[in-house]
Amino acid sequence: MNMTAGRRAALTREQASSETMTMESSAYGEAVRAVRTGEISADEAANQLIDRMTEGEVLGLLDGDSSRWVLPFIPALLDRRPFVAGAVSRLGIPGIRFSDGGRGVVIGASTAFPVTIARAATWDPSLEERVGIAIGLETRARGANYSASVCVNLLRHPAWGRAQECYGEDPVLTGRMGSALTRGVRLHVMACVKHFALNSMENERFEVDVAVDEHALHEVYLPHFKAVVDAGADSVMSSYNRVRGEYMDVNRALLTDVLRREWGFSGFVTSDWVFGTHDAVASLEAGMDVEMPLRLLRARELPAALRNGVLARATVLQSARRVLRTCVEHSANRELAAPTRAVIASPAHRALAHQVAAESIVMLKNETVGAAPLLPLAPTIQHLAVIGRLAAQGNLGDHGSSRVRPPSTVSPLQGLREALPGVLISTTTGRDERRAAAMAAAAEMAIVVVGLDQHDEGESVVTGGVDVGVIGRTFGSGPLRQVLIGLAHLASRFVRGGDRSSLNLRPSDERLIQAVVAANPRTVVVLVSGSAILTEAWRDRVPALLLAWYGGMEGGRALASVLTGSEEPGGRLPFVLPTDAAHLPFFDSAAKSVVYDAQWGQRRLDGEGHRPAYPFGFGLSYTTLEHRLIDHTLDSSGGNANVHVTNKGHRKGSTVVQVYAADVSLRRPVAQLLGFRKVTLQPGAETTVRVVLDAGPTLQRDSTTRRWSPRSGVWALQASQHSPDSWENAVRLRRTEGLIDQEGTSDVKPA
Incomplete structure (x- = not known):
């Protein structure tokens, strides 16, 4: 049976496997060996491989290897195998072997860690790096060499459906945590950071145009991307949205002028999937190297554009070289032998998932009820009521592209039953509020588990705003196009996930809380979510309140360990919890255009004088820790702060030392996080910790020279356990020749 050379090449590329081919005897394997031994550079290796490739093979590096007819099956295939781009089996080139992995590997039954925003709540980059190492190991064990696990889009508003996939609202916290994950992941596979840039709404992500000024762009929405690039990210994924009128795949100003020329990024850029490429030639010229994950626009248009001179061969070779250089460099820096599948959901990775979940809560x-705080649970407790529709659920988060399917999941109810084997635990979903109240009244304590699930928030997998013309010319115009768009719009009304319509709990959950606490004042409320939940309607009546996130496969056991006191509630808020949604930026999930400014989250509340329900960085401990700023150094390149920490309580505990700066000449100073460090102390112990400071939030960028200099104003520094609500005892900073130095320890009062 005969087949065309193009079809044969496509099949060959689809069937290639980097882990099964004999790399040592291939051209690619020889190139990797030569780079590893220092005989040639990765650039030279890429050039040598390109010299041996046909024109079709070179162009094949610039898009996915799967046919467009795979499109309807992408969700089903994502959890079964890596998606391959740019494989050339003739030369042993494995290509990019993609897996998603923000909370664990999406292929097969893998370890499900807490979602990214939960890990942000640990405020512990060293712990996040360990998560990255585990994800990298499991990614490679599943046959992939590339993980799109690093999401550092800023949480501009908590209604964003994919808030759970980011590290919260602060650029410094996001940059530090994203960099740590990147360092861990790339020990085993290539690390991709996404979604570049200004992607923080879901329902209209394919169409929305983001307007942003130079200050907000470079000083708010991009610093964390640069931090991850500096940490060694191998690849960047461009976002679906427009920025300043241009889709990101054709946005040369950001992909080339900023990312490559200003920041020095040398890896490769891929599109977001399927509908993230709008012009085959213009996107390549703008700096977007690979159309993922199918053979769509570029497969149809690049060969003719190259033959006709519309596309310069140098442009093709530039992107091809970036892809090969990065792949060769990665292969040369790791051992060839892949880990066995024994690492997947191994006891060590389960233990890590448990630790992260506990430290994220x-x-x-935690008010005193009777003679002591309500938590931890008294060891003498005999009867506990566990109530709520999420109590018996293993709730891992949304069901979009980051979904992980672990071999097992522990619910809060199961975790409590394991932790309290001798205790009578009554349970109900709470659907019948009277029954729930009666059950609570009959118990010594009640624990209400409520919040969100994949129906309330998450990735909007189906949306009506896509350009179906990328699938093929048949869908570019005419009746088929209209039918497909119509079906997409119709389906988008029924799919789960997407942006949230409210920051409150479901009304039934709020009624349940009120009914239970009225029946039993010894009530603990546990919130499960991927972002902020407003609590004003009921929090004053509740003595104990925990935010437990989507806690991963071991989340139920971790929650039980915190409730019983065998572990510390180690989490701190990675965003502000306001008292009113009106205190946050306006959010329209159907917006076609939006303005992103520098007023969001805690900074917006500070600037407008609104007190939050709970400030950014807030979280209580089971002990009392105090800290005091001793001294610091800070100039335009960064610095350090020495902070003395003391555990005044009677049990081991942790805190997060947070160092903030603000311009105190303003009537309402706006706190800017400069650095942080988590510290754990035994009772009565004290220590001095050094906190690395990022000067970025105190600097401004000149759009003409692209140079950074200190902002004007009277700046002060303060060590705190959350975003400060007063600057009266802050340490003044002064500026000398572009440096920011300590002036003294005198009090600073706002002008």
Whole structure:
């Protein structure tokens, strides 16, 4: 049976496997060996490989290897195999072997870690790096060499459906945590950071145009991307949205002028999937190297554009070289032998998932009821009521592209039953509020588990705003196009996930809380979510309140360990919890255009004088820790702060030392996080910790020279356990020849 050379090449590329081919005897394997031994550079290796490739093979590096007819099956295939781009089996080139992995590897039954925003709540980059190492190991064990696990889009508004996939609202926290994950992941596979840039709404992500000024762009929405690039990210994924009128795949100003020329990024850029490429030639010229994950626009248009001179061969070779150089460099820097599948959901990775979940839990309230705080649970407790529709669920988060399917999941109810084997635990979903109240009244304590799930928030997998013309010319115009668009719009009304319509709990959950706490004042409320939940309607009546996130496969056990006191609630808020949604930026999930400014989150509340329900960085402990700023150094390149920490309580505990700066000449100073460090102390112990400071939030960028200099104003520094609400005892900073130095320890009062 005969087949065309193009079809044969496509099949060959689809069937290639980097882990099964004999790399040592291939051209690619020889190139990797030569780079590893220092005989040639990765650039030279890429050039040598390109010299041996046909024109079709070179162009094949610039898009995915799967046919467009795979499109309807992408969700089903994502959890079964890596998606391959640019494989050339004739030369042993494995290509990019993609897996998603923000909370664990999406292929097969893998370890499900807490979602990214939960890990942000640990405020512990060293712990996040360990998560990255585990994800990298499991990614490679599943046959992939490339993980799109690093999402550092800023949480501009908590209604964003994919808030759970980011590290919260602060650029410094996001940059530090994203960099740590990157360092861990790339020990085993290539690390991709996404979605570049200004992607923080879901329902209209394919169409929305983001307007942003130079200050907000470079000083708010891009610093964390640069931090991850500096940490060694191998690849960047461009976002679906427009920025300043241009789709990101053709946005030369950001992909080339900023990312490559200003920041020095040398890796490769891929599109977001399927509908993230709008022009085959213009996107390549703008700096977007690979159309993922199918053979769509570029497969149809690049060969003719190259033959006709519309596309310069140098442009093709530039992107091809970036892809090959990065792949060769990665292969040369790791051992050839892949880990066995024994690492997947191994005891060590389960233990890590448990640790992260426990350290992510934020205790917001813990009032004294009777003779002692309500938590941890008294060891003498005999009867506990566990109530709520999420109590018996293994709730891992949304069901979009980051979904992980672990071999097992522990619910809060199961975790408590394991931790309290001798205790009578009554349970109900709470659908019948009277029954729930009666059950709570009959118990010594009640724990209400409520919040969100994949129906309330997450990735909007189906949306009506896509350009179906990328699938093929048949869908570019005419009746088929209209039918497909119509079906997409119709389906988008019924799919789960997407942006949230409210920051409140479901009304039924709020009624349940009120009914239970009225029946039993010894009530603990546990919130499960991927972002902020407003609590004003009921929090004053509740003595104990925890934010437990989507806690991963071990989340139920971790929650039980915190409730019983065998572990510390180690989390701190990675965003502000306001008292009113009106205190946040306006959010329209159907917006076709939006303005992103520098007023969001805690900074917006500070600037407008609104007190939050719980400030950014807030979280309680089971002990009392105090800290005091001793001294610091800070100039335009960064610095350090020495902070003395003391555990005044009677049990081991942790805190996050947070160092903030603000221009105190303003009537309402706006706190800017410069650095942080988590510290754990035994009872009565004290220590001095050094906190690395990022000067970025105190600097401004000149759009003409692209140079950074200190902002004007009277700046002060303060060590705190959350975003400060007063600057009266801050340490003044002064500026000398572009440096920011300590002036003294005198009090600073706002002008």
